[in-house]
Amino acid sequence: MLSTMPNIDTKLKLKISGLTRSARIMRAMTFYIPVIILVLLVLTAIFAPWLAPHDPIKVSLLERRLPPAFVEGGSMKYLLGTDSLGRDILSRAIYGARISLSVSLLVIAATAFVGTALGIAAGYLGGRTEAFLMRFTDISMAFPGLVLAMLLSVSIGPGFFTVVLALSILGWAPYARLIRGETLRLRNSDFVAQARINGASAWRIMLIHIFPNVINPLIIVMTMAVGFMILAEAALSYLGIGIPPPDPSWGSMVADGRGDIDRAWWISTFPGILIALVVLSGNFFGDWLRDKMDPRLRQL
Amino acid sequence: MTTKRDIVLQVEDLQTTFFTRAGEFKAVGGISFYVREGETFGLVGESACGKTVTGLSLLRLLPEPAGRIVGGKITLDGIDILKLSKKQMREVRGKRISMILQDPMTSLNPVYTVGDQIGESVRLHQGLRDDMVEDEVISALRLLRIPAPEQRLRDYPFQLSGGMRQRVVGSIAMSCRPRLLIADEPTTALDATIQAQYIALFKDIQKQTDVAIIFITHDFGVVANICDRVAVMYAGKIVETASTSTIFKRSKHPYTSALIRSVPRLDRKDDQLYSIEGQPPSLLNLPPGCRFAPRCPDVMDICLKEQPPVVEISEGHSVSCWKEKK
Numbered sequence: 001m002l003s004t005m006p007n008i009d010t011k012l013k014l015k016i017s018g019l020t021r022s023a024r025i026m027r028a029m030t031f032y033i034p035v036i037i038l039v040l041l042v043l044t045a046i047f048a049p050w051l052a053p054h055d056p057i058k059v060s061l062l063e064r065r066l067p068p069a070f071v072e073g074g075s076m077k078y079l080l081g082t083d084s085l086g087r088d089i090l091s092r093a094i095y096g097a098r099i100s101l102s103v104s105l106l107v108i109a110a111t112a113f114v115g116t117a118l119g120i121a122a123g124y125l126g127g128r129t130e131a132f133l134m135r136f137t138d139i140s141m142a143f144p145g146l147v148l149a150m151l152l153s154v155s156i157g158p159g160f161f162t163v164v165l166a167l168s169i170l171g172w173a174p175y176a177r178l179i180r181g182e183t184l185r186l187r188n189s190d191f192v193a194q195a196r197i198n199g200a201s202a203w204r205i206m207l208i209h210i211f212p213n214v215i216n217p218l219i220i221v222m223t224m225a226v227g228f229m230i231l232a233e234a235a236l237s238y239l240g241i242g243i244p245p246p247d248p249s250w251g252s253m254v255a256d257g258r259g260d261i262d263r264a265w266w267i268s269t270f271p272g273i274l275i276a277l278v279v280l281s282g283n284f285f286g287d288w289l290r291d292k293m294d295p296r297l298r299q300l
Numbered sequence: 301m302t303t304k305r306d307i308v309l310q311v312e313d314l315q316t317t318f319f320t321r322a323g324e325f326k327a328v329g330g331i332s333f334y335v336r337e338g339e340t341f342g343l344v345g346e347s348a349c350g351k352t353v354t355g356l357s358l359l360r361l362l363p364e365p366a367g368r369i370v371g372g373k374i375t376l377d378g379i380d381i382l383k384l385s386k387k388q389m390r391e392v393r394g395k396r397i398s399m400i401l402q403d404p405m406t407s408l409n410p411v412y413t414v415g416d417q418i419g420e421s422v423r424l425h426q427g428l429r430d431d432m433v434e435d436e437v438i439s440a441l442r443l444l445r446i447p448a449p450e451q452r453l454r455d456y457p458f459q460l461s462g463g464m465r466q467r468v469v470g471s472i473a474m475s476c477r478p479r480l481l482i483a484d485e486p487t488t489a490l491d492a493t494i495q496a497q498y499i500a501l502f503k504d505i506q507k508q509t510d511v512a513i514i515f516i517t518h519d520f521g522v523v524a525n526i527c528d529r530v531a532v533m534y535a536g537k538i539v540e541t542a543s544t545s546t547i548f549k550r551s552k553h554p555y556t557s558a559l560i561r562s563v564p565r566l567d568r569k570d571d572q573l574y575s576i577e578g579q580p581p582s583l584l585n586l587p588p589g590c591r592f593a594p595r596c597p598d599v600m601d602i603c604l605k606e607q608p609p610v611v612e613i614s615e616g617h618s619v620s621c622w623k624e625k626k
Contacts, residue, residue, distance in 0.1 A: 127365065190407035196361055197401075198421040198472065199394035208420075212411040 031288050034281035038226075041278055045097040052091035053079070057246040060086035065264040081266040083256055089270055092248035096271065099249045100278070103163055104229035110168040112222050115175020116214070120206050122176065123183025134180065140173045146239075153241040163242050167232055171225070178221055182214045220290045227282030234275050250275050305337040308479050308512040309358070314372035316350075316357045319365075325583045327353040329536035330372065332610075335480065338506060340513040342527035342544070344520065344559070346580065350536040351516045355482045358514075359397055360389050377479060395425040398473040399482040403489045404466035408457035414441075414468050415453030421475045440475040443505060444468070463494040467501070477509055484516045499526050520563045524548065529616070532556045535580050535591040542617040552619040555592045590622065598623060 063086040067074040080089040122133035149166040195209050236242035237251030250271040257267025316328040328350045335341040343351050356362050374381040401407045418437045441449035444467040487495040531541040540553040551557050561574040578595040593603040602622050612618045
């Protein structure tokens with residue numbers, strides 16, 4: 001027995017440091033680059049008025065469709081060029097970060113709250129409450145999201161809060177499902193039984209005993225939703241049922257440049273690149289967090 | 301035990317049934333017993349004989365909506381527990397009756413410190429200020445002889461060993477000084493030496509606090525160590541109740557005798573361990589007569605037809621068997 005021990009040891013070591021140098025660098029990159037991008041995004045959103053070189057909604061018809069500084073005919077005044085109304089693309093993109101970030105954070109907060117509350121209630125109370133809540137969730141997931149967004153946009157008018165409302169109504173169901181599943185597991189655990197034995201009420205058990213135990217998966221799903229919500233806001237704005245002009249949203253900026261794609265590619269391209277970068281970073285960071293916090297969710 | 305102490309808990313004809321799609325499981329089929337102050341009452345039987353369901357029935361914590369108490373009366377210090385409202389019942393739980401579960405590894409909430417979890421019970425039932433809660437928590441930890449309680453109360457469950465966790469669970473149960481403690485196989489998950497320590501500890505706590513204990517177990521060795529009186533359960537019925545010494549020396553029910561014979565012993569040299577032939581009856585489909593009759597070595601005609609009455613053969617020793625009726 002003893003003679004085999006060092007063998008196991010070396011095997012283990014090999015497994016731990018089994019990654020090649022380049023693979024380890026790659027792994028670190030998929031963490032650091034997304035984090036840096038997300039941090040920059042947050043800072044940009046907060047300090048937008050100081051960072052933006054121009055007023056993002058100021059129209060300058062004499063300076064329409066100016067190319068970016070590094071393209072022939074471009075000037076240092078407009079680093080990323082101007083759009084069809086002569087507005088500075090860089091400044092609009094900087095202010096657009098505010099909209100993207102605030103929409104996605106508000107939506108995530110609202111959906112996570114509603115979904116968690118309903119999920120815990122359904123999972124813990126069971127019976128008819130659960131049947132009703134889960135069918136309600138199914139209906140919500142089956143509802144065509146775009147139709148609802150258009151409906152809201154038409155009925156209460158387009159705007160920041162319409163977008164938040166539409167995405168919130170559409171987004172809570174996955175939380176409810178996840179949290180219900182976690183709650184079902186916890187409901188039958190001994191420590192919940194023990195809490196009941198100690199005389200805790202159903203409210204108390206749900207709030208004090210179950211909720212803290214579902215925070216890990218909750219945070220993971222919330223993080224992974226950041227990219228998705230930014231993309232969803234951009235999509236709505238692109239379709240004209242999101243943030244109304246002249247406020248800059250990356251989605252509406254892409255839409256603005258649609259007609260000029262042959263003569264002024266930069267109008268759509270820069271906000272498009274930003275959306276892709278930020279969404280990817282959000283997803284990479286979410287994946288990393290999931291692997292770090294909850295190996296059980298790895299197969300999701 | 302010369303002077304008779306007050307009866308803390310009186311259970312009369314308790315019947316608990318689980319209503320499921322497959323039918324009605326009569327998990328507890330009409331059992332009666334009582335427990336006195338400062339006494340340890342053992343509830344012994346094999347798996348699935350209704351021991352735990354009895355314990356949960358006393359707390360009215362059966363898994364709803366399937367499990368229901370369908371008959372009988374439970375009296376705690378003169379109060380009929382089955383007539384209390386849900387809110388009143390919550391006040392009974394943890395304060396007057398508490399329970400220790402089998403597995404200490406899972407019965408503590410992983411996200412709270414030991415102090416928070418003991419404090420929860422104290423806060424729920426005594427409405428104390430925070431600084432006084434901590435005093436109560438420390439005194440509960442002291443009661444279970446947990447070393448350095450001031451430090452331990454800041455520990456999380458994962459930082460403690462199994463034996464220590466079970467002591468913490470005990471501290472929670474004892475934190476409000478309940479009248480009745482239901483211990484559902486609290487030593488099964490512990491190893492033999494820790495088990496012995498734990499039992500000694502509980503004897504000591506009982507001396508200090510006069511708590512009545514219902515000790516649910518399948519282990520006759522544990523029964524001999526801690527219980528004053530014992531009830532043997534089989535398929536949802538109590539077949540024999542007696543003092544511990546009577547059970548070991550003069551048990552009358554064939555099931556009790558068979559159960560005691562199937563405990564391995566070091567002082568005898570047996571080639572093969574005794575075991576009872578057959579299986580307990582399905583609780584869905586109980587035989588009309590004695591539930592043990594199909595496996596009983598002394599079975600008679602009447603055993604298969606009619607349920608045996610409870611016969612008191614001497615003071616405090618009652619048996620439910622046709623053999624004793626004659």
